[in-house]
Amino acid sequence: MNSNLQRLFTITQKPVRRIIGLMSGTSLDGLDVALCAISGSGMETKVVLEQFETVPYPLEVKDEIRKIFAKETIAFQQLCLLNPWIANHHAAWILQCLQKWNIAPAAVDLIASHGQTVYHSPKILHQQAAFPNATLQIGDGDHIAVKTGIITLSDFRQKHIAAGGEGAPLALYGDYCLFSQQGEDRIMLNMGGIANFTFLPGSLDAGKVFVTDTGPGNTLLDAFSRHYFGKEFDEDAAFAKQGTVNEQLLAALKDNSFFKEGFPRTTGPELFNREYVLAAQSKSQTTGLLPFDVMATLTQFSADTITDALLSVLDANKSYAVYMSGGGAHNPLLVELIKTRMPHLKIKTTAELGIAGDAKEAVLFAILANEAVMGEGINFGKPGMPAITMGKCSFPA
Ligand SMILES: Nc1ncnc2c1ncn2[C@@H]1O[C@H](COP(=O)(O)OP(=O)(O)OP(=O)(O)O)[C@@H](O)[C@H]1O
């Protein structure tokens, strides 16, 4: 047997696998690195989050990614150059984290690398009948494997598309394995650049599990914080709290076919960007609105579209526990607005389930890698949520 396959086989025989989950999302705030000790698979999965760190993207890295990020027209060379360049950065940051944690690379079994999404284009966005759902994550796994010496699983989203999904959200696989709880109907609400949620039935019935993106989380807030105030994000909603919601602009923001699509639906900054807001301002004749009022309205827009999506699928007579994660869970105004619109739901954070909200998505990719080597593919029995395992394998040698 090829020694790489032998090494992989040995990993599958271990009672506990050490897997590094990596997530660098649409906010471009940094690389989340989660060192997980994982046993079992599927519903028997157990995770201990041994270490976690967000390595902030240096400005230079953000600037290089923004040259192509979510843009319809780009310099092709830039895309080509960034593919290994991002991977090399990610590999270097993993090695730095391991050194800081005093853990040898040889003590890590696998890396699960999400990569950097540079374009996400489901059919509902590109609307070209002849073309499939499409998404592109770069930072190739081969470079990470060779630079770290650790077997790397990457590019998880392509198989999801091949099997009938939109390539996202993938959160439901890990959410179902890790956070399902007999007797409690749960909502796992992640508010990153884009917001999404997974419904986990207290019956544990995979056929009732449900996932979707809801629309913007922080992406518009970040874009306008940068535009108006030169700040990467609206820390603690300091800007939005000083403004007043403009109802005309809010209505224009909500007037988009994305919000009428069936679930599951996915999106990204390809749709929800500065131009989207400027078009809504022009339509609602609010171009002269003060920056604080725009920030307040955008925060309300995120809160309303998150709660609209939730309320449209939840049974008004049942009680649910909502577990928040992602950077938006740190935005006090966003959280307050969500609570106000859903006073009957118990709103908590995933920290109460043992996984800090900032680490959750990186942990979920570690679970996907564990499923790739140990799992059988969970059958959710729904279009857009295929029963597959995902991830391509890169060997260091
Ligand atoms: N204290 C805070 N106040 C307000 N917003 C915050 C705070 N801390 C973080 N955020 C927001 O969270 C964002 C980062 O969130 P996160 O890392 O979950 O996004 P992401 O993983 O890049 O996105 P996605 O999940 O869509 O891929 C920041 O860009 C910022 O908008």
Ligand SMILES: CC(=O)N[C@H]1[C@@H]2OC[C@@H](O2)[C@@H](O)[C@@H]1O[C@H](C)C(=O)O
């Ligand atoms: C294409 C892409 O990178 N999508 C991300 C993004 O960030 C949040 C939301 O949009 C979600 O659909 C997805 O990430 C999470 C981890 C997911 O797949 O579940």
